[in-house]
Amino acid sequence: MRGICIDLGTSNTAIAALGRGAALSEPSVVTIDIENSIITDAGTPSKEACGKTPENIATVKPLRGGVIADYSATEGMVKLLMKKAFKRAVFTGIDAIVTVPSNATQMERLAATEVVKNLGVNSVYVVEGAMAAAIGAGMNVATPTGSMVVDIGGGTTDAAIIALGNIATGISIKKGGEDMDAAIAAYVKRNYNVLVGDNTAERIKNDLGCAIERPEIARGKYIGRDMLSGLPKSFEINSEEVREAIEEVLADITEAVILALEKAPSELLSDVMESGIALTGGCASIYGIADLIAKKTSFKAAVIQNPIRCALRGEEKVLSDKRYRRLWNAS
Numbered sequence: 299m300r301g302i303c304i305d306l307g308t309s310n311t312a313i314a315a316l317g318r319g320a321a322l323s324e325p326s327v328v329t330i331d332i333e334n335s336i337i338t339d340a341g342t343p344s345k346e347a348c349g350k351t352p353e354n355i356a357t358v359k360p361l362r363g364g365v366i367a368d369y370s371a372t373e374g375m376v377k378l379l380m381k382k383a384f385k386r387a388v389f390t391g392i393d394a395i396v397t398v399p400s401n402a403t404q405m406e407r408l409a410a411t412e413v414v415k416n417l418g419v420n421s422v423y424v425v426e427g428a429m430a431a432a433i434g435a436g437m438n439v440a441t442p443t444g445s446m447v448v449d450i451g452g453g454t455t456d457a458a459i460i461a462l463g464n465i466a467t468g469i470s471i472k473k474g475g476e477d478m479d480a481a482i483a484a485y486v487k488r489n490y491n492v493l494v495g496d497n498t499a500e501r502i503k504n505d506l507g508c509a510i511e512r513p514e515i516a517r518g519k520y521i522g523r524d525m526l527s528g529l530p531k532s533f534e535i536n537s538e539e540v541r542e543a544i545e546e547v548l549a550d551i552t553e554a555v556i557l558a559l560e561k562a563p564s565e566l567l568s569d570v571m572e573s574g575i576a577l578t579g580g581c582a583s584i585y586g587i588a589d590l591i592a593k594k595t596s597f598k599a600a601v602i603q604n605p606i607r608c609a610l611r612g613e614e615k616v617l618s619d620k621r622y623r624r625l626w627n628a629s
Contacts, residue, residue: 302389303613304376304396304414305430308361309452309475309580311341311375312610313383316617322383323606326452328375330356337374341382349495363472364399364427364454365406366413373413380417387417394419395613399454400426401470423626425616426465427609428456431578433622434612435602439463440621444566445573448555448591448599449609450581452476455551457558459566463625467561469554475581478503478544485543490533492522503584506537509548510586537585548587552594559595574598578608 301316312323324341331338333354339347348357360371377387396414398407407424414422432439432447439445439460449456452475458468479499486494486502494502498520505518516537524531555575559567575597577588582605592599602608616622 301393301395301617302380302417302419303610303617304394305427305610305613306361306366306372306376306396306398306410306413307427307451307580308359308364308454310606311379312607313379314610314614315384316614322379323610324379324382326359326361326375328358328360328371328378330358330371332356337371337378340375340378345497348497362453364451364470364474365402366409369409369413372409373416376413377417390418390420392419393421393423393617395423395425395617397425397427397430397609397613399470400428400456400458400465400468402426423616423623425613425626426456426458427451427454428458428468428470429460429465430609430612430616431456432458432460432576432612433615434608434610435576435578437576440625443573444562444569446558446570446575446597448551448575448577448579448582450474450551450577450579450587452580455554455579457555459558459562459570461566461569466563466566467558469558469561471550471554473547473550473554474579475500475503477547478507478581481547482540482543485539486522486533486535487525489539490522490535491525492531492533493525494520494522498522502535502540503544506535506540507544508537508541508585509544509590511541512537512585548590552591555591555595559597571597574600577601578605580606582606 303314305312325345327344329339329344360368366372431449437445444461446459456470458465483499582601588599
């Protein structure tokens with residue numbers, strides 16, 4: 299193993315070993331034994347346990363808005379996920395790379411660095427998620443030609459125009475897939491008098507979420523808790539209702555893209571007009587989101603193949619290519 303790549307996200311954390319491809323991608327959730335202050339599990343089992351745990355057990359999402367909100371829980375999560383992926387949690391003699399949002403503060407970057415350093419690695423490269431996604435999407439970010447990427451994750455959306463190995467102009471907002479989940483849960487509560495958990499709201503988003511009207515309205519049946527009786531209750535919701543529920547979040551995302559374009563020099567704008575806007579991140583897969591952004595900006599927009607893995611692919615390229623590594627200083 300020559301290096302490890304960690305895409306530390308609000309909703310999911312993906313890990314890869316350099317030269318071996320992706321090893322693991324699981325939810326950024328931990329299970330904590332409250333009485334003994336011990337992290338007992340992380341990833342998929344912890345997410346599945348959300349809303350189902352006894353009083354002495356809690357499930358925690360240690361990242362908020364793309365950055366570390368609970369340092370010890372994040373450190374424990376990373377170690378457990380590394381053990382799942384590689385059967386060990388100490389990695390001496392190799393380099394590592396981790397992503398952060400483009401607007402992360404120095405303290406937030408330092409926290410991400412220290413979490414990875416505690417795995418025993420030699421050095422840590424910290425790369426903006428938008429930059430990693432652009433590299434993973436196949437953009438030649440080192441040239442003077444401007445390229446634009448919009449990375450829509452669980453907790454943040456980064457809209458960045460990149461040239462000469464730097465983010466020339468960018469906007470990062472703390473809006474993403476989890477905000478859509480919350481909006482869907484609020485819509486169901488308001489219109490159906492039913493309470494649904496995070497996992498159900500996310501499932502509705504994945505099944506029915508859309509940024510524009512679908513050719514045919516899709517429908518789905520789900521179960522929540524009736525607000526009046528407290529008993530389980532089945533309800534049906536359709537894709538147009540889900541579009542209405544997440545409309546405000548989508549408006550914030552498109553506004554961020556527009557602001558990034560407005561801040562860009564005219565020379566870079568002409569480059570982006572020619573090449574278009576690349577959409578990456580887990581929420582780039584929502585039906586019609588590229589069409590919505592194209593309509594609002596008058597620029598071409600397209601979703602990159604396998605958008606959720608773009609940042610991880612970019613991290614692998616950075617670690618394996620000296621030309622990219624020169625753009626960042628390892629800690």
